[in-house]
Amino acid sequence: MHEMGIANSVLDAVRTEMRRYPESYPCKVGVRIGEMAAIDPEALRFCFEAMIQETDLASLELAIEVCPRRHRCLVCEHDFIVQDYDSSCPQCTSLATTCISGDELEFAYLEVEQYGTSAVGAKSTQ
Amino acid sequence: MERVPLERKVLSENDRIAAELRGRFLEHGVLCLNLISSPGSGKTSLLERTLETLPRHDRVAVLTGDIQTENDADRLKRFHFPVKQITTGGTCHLDARMIERHLADWKLEDLDLLFIENVGNLVCPSSYDLGEAAKVVVLSVTEGEDKPLKYPSIFFKSDLLVLSKIDLLPYVPFDIEAAAENARKVHPGMEIVKVSCLTGNGMHEWMMWLEQRRRAHKSLVETAS
Numbered sequence: 001m002h003e004m005g006i007a008n009s010v011l012d013a014v015r016t017e018m019r020r021y022p023e024s025y026p027c028k029v030g031v032r033i034g035e036m037a038a039i040d041p042e043a044l045r046f047c048f049e050a051m052i053q054e055t056d057l058a059s060l061e062l063a064i065e066v067c068p069r070r071h072r073c074l075v076c077e078h079d080f081i082v083q084d085y086d087s088s089c090p091q092c093t094s095l096a097t098t099c100i101s102g103d104e105l106e107f108a109y110l111e112v113e114q115y116g117t118s119a120v121g122a123k124s125t126q
Numbered sequence: 127m128e129r130v131p132l133e134r135k136v137l138s139e140n141d142r143i144a145a146e147l148r149g150r151f152l153e154h155g156v157l158c159l160n161l162i163s164s165p166g167s168g169k170t171s172l173l174e175r176t177l178e179t180l181p182r183h184d185r186v187a188v189l190t191g192d193i194q195t196e197n198d199a200d201r202l203k204r205f206h207f208p209v210k211q212i213t214t215g216g217t218c219h220l221d222a223r224m225i226e227r228h229l230a231d232w233k234l235e236d237l238d239l240l241f242i243e244n245v246g247n248l249v250c251p252s253s254y255d256l257g258e259a260a261k262v263v264v265l266s267v268t269e270g271e272d273k274p275l276k277y278p279s280i281f282f283k284s285d286l287l288v289l290s291k292i293d294l295l296p297y298v299p300f301d302i303e304a305a306a307e308n309a310r311k312v313h314p315g316m317e318i319v320k321v322s323c324l325t326g327n328g329m330h331e332w333m334m335w336l337e338q339r340r341r342a343h344k345s346l347v348e349t350a351s
Contacts, residue, residue, distance in 0.1 A: 002219055002250035009136050017132060027127065031136060038252040038279035085275065085311040095314065099282075105253060107132035117127075 007047040021112050028061040030108035036069050037105045069102030140254055143222035147257025154234035157343040160256050162280055163264035165246030168290040170198045171323035177205035189228055190243040191220045219250035252280040260285040267291050267298055271305035278312045286317045293322035
């Protein structure tokens with residue numbers, strides 16, 4: 001259960017980034033989590049929501065994009081999603097494939113809104 | 127509203143310290159291995175056997191992590207190599223900052239091999255880079271042979287699987303070939319050694335793997351310098 005620490009790192013990064021936007025507040029933070037990253041998205045969401053309660057970031061939304069494990073075939077260069085741990089190439093059946101993604105634990109974006117505009121309106125655009 | 131790209135890792139601070147540690151390990155020619163398993167799979171026993179086998183003059187040290195107690199460090203200190211306990215006080219994994227802090231009063235130039243025994247946990251340690259050259263995952267035969275499928279991340283990220291407690295194979299319904307097959311499903315080509323720390327069976331293969339990694343690391347260090 002390290003999602004609390006991960007949620008804390010996300011909030012730290014949001015606060016750091018917001019120093020560049022003193023006239024705005026953050027609406028939504030997007031993160032990418034690979035299915036091989038050993039992070040449970042729902043546990044992360046639970047921790048995130050618990051941590052922002054009654055803080056200045058209480059209205060901050062967390063958007064999680066779960067990224068599948070992708071491999072590239074070393075023979076025919078085909079990129080494909082690995083399902084049921086079958087990492088052989090679906091195009092040429094080669095077993096010589098290499099992992100190219102699926103281990104992400106990254107920020108994707110931050111949505112910010114200037115003070116004085118509607119937060120509800122800001123969210124509805126996404 | 128404005129959407130700004132935020133292209134960086136969530137654990138960028140941990141990764142920054144881990145990269146610094148990795149640089150220092152390379153500079154001083156230290157091979158660092160991060161040992162990970164469930165609680166009770168035999169990481170400490172494997173280290174006891176290993177330290178017992180290594181020559182007394184070998185430049186080896188151990189950092190051992192647990193939530194509480196100095197018990198593991200006490201067990202490992204008997205072999206007269208430098209050993210330090212990291213008690214996390216509740217945290218379920220080690221992070222790079224803990225390693226940095228506990229290495230502060232050790233001279234890396236006096237070491238060739240550093241073992242880090244992570245907190246017993248197959249999930250969280252997988253997310254935290256400690257600057258190691260390789261992760262080693264230990265799975266005992268009293269666990270399920272489907273563990274690599276249930277906890278794929280750590281098997282995917284580890285260079286070596288140590289199947290431990292193989293002296294118990296006659297008494298437990300553990301299909302060792304299925305376990306190896308499951309590990310290689312998650313991590314094609316994964317190296318596997320089978321050991322019993324009780325009988326010493328398989329220790330030779332583990333020590334050979336270690337020796338081979340030490341030699342490979344040495345030539346890497348020589349190339350880098």
